Amino acid sequence: MSAVPVEWFLVLAALLFTIGAVGVLVRRNIIVIFMCIELMLNAVNLVFVAFSRQLHSMDGQVVVFFVMTVAAAEAAVGLAIIIAAFRNRETVNADELNLLRW
Amino acid sequence: MSPVLFVILAAMLIVSALGVVLQRSPIRCALALVTTLFVLAVIFLFLDAQLVAALQVIVYAGAIMVLFLFVIMLLNLQQDVRAMAWLGARVVAVLMGSLFLLAAVRFFVYPLAPRLGPGMGGAPPEGFGSTEQLGQRLFTHYLFAFEITSVLLLVAIIGAVVLAKRKLA
Numbered sequence: 001m002s003a004v005p006v007e008w009f010l011v012l013a014a015l016l017f018t019i020g021a022v023g024v025l026v027r028r029n030i031i032v033i034f035m036c037i038e039l040m041l042n043a044v045n046l047v048f049v050a051f052s053r054q055l056h057s058m059d060g061q062v063v064v065f066f067v068m069t070v071a072a073a074e075a076a077v078g079l080a081i082i083i084a085a086f087r088n089r090e091t092v093n094a095d096e097l098n099l100l101r102w
Numbered sequence: 103m104s105p106v107l108f109v110i111l112a113a114m115l116i117v118s119a120l121g122v123v124l125q126r127s128p129i130r131c132a133l134a135l136v137t138t139l140f141v142l143a144v145i146f147l148f149l150d151a152q153l154v155a156a157l158q159v160i161v162y163a164g165a166i167m168v169l170f171l172f173v174i175m176l177l178n179l180q181q182d183v184r185a186m187a188w189l190g191a192r193v194v195a196v197l198m199g200s201l202f203l204l205a206a207v208r209f210f211v212y213p214l215a216p217r218l219g220p221g222m223g224g225a226p227p228e229g230f231g232s233t234e235q236l237g238q239r240l241f242t243h244y245l246f247a248f249e250i251t252s253v254l255l256l257v258a259i260i261g262a263v264v265l266a267k268r269k270l271a
Binding site for chain 2: 012027069072074
């Protein structure tokens with residue numbers, strides 16, 4: 001059944017996290033940047049679940065439960081901020097939302 | 103999980119995650135993200151995390167993604183001709199990403215590997231990953247964190263309503 005070692009899952013999660021991080025850096029649309037942040041959160045969840053299975057401890061899965069709750073709260077508030085920003089500036093391009101620079 | 107199955111699922115996961123980053127239209131990015139979340143839920147199932155897999159589909163692929171699609175359609179975004187940063191920034195980002203990946207594997211996974219033992223640590227105890235087991239842990243050891251979470255959600259609800267509300271004239 002469990003022929004795959006836990007390291008494979010760690011490498012897969014690292015790959016997923018990297019894709020999310022690169023996505024945050026290269027995309028201009030803040031909604032897509034937000035989705036890439038969700039990718040990174042999910043990569044971390046994968047590590048927690050893999051270690052939870054390896055160590056036979058439910059604690060990892062409980063932490064994933066909390067991460068999902070925080071992600072839901074973050075998505076709700078973040079998207080509300082995006083709507084408010086769009087209403088003021090008529091754009092969701094991260095390059096044009098630069099009032100807070102310097 | 104057999105290695106063949108793992109490779110298939112991992113390939114689907116990586117391809118759909120790349121879709122989130124590479125697709126130009128935000129709607130297509132969102133659909134790629136939904137695919138990623140579903141594949142991840144399948145992987146969770148194979149890791150004996152049944153409740154987490156179900157929550158992944160219901161909360162993530164359901165609630166959160168509907169919120170994303172709703173905002174994308176509300177803002178009526180057209181396909182962006184300049185979806186990406188300029189070429190130099192892209193090259194630097196990919197380089198830094200590869201560097202991070204190499205560092206994570208070399209300095210975290212590689213030294214850890216000998217201490218982890220072979221396989222996934224043998225068969226889990228009866229009922230591992232069930233709602234009952236997770237609930238028992240959640241409502242005893244993590245009870246305080248659980249209660250704090252409800253406050254967090256309440257703050258998030260109020261914050262979202264206040265932020266998205268049209269300004270009073």
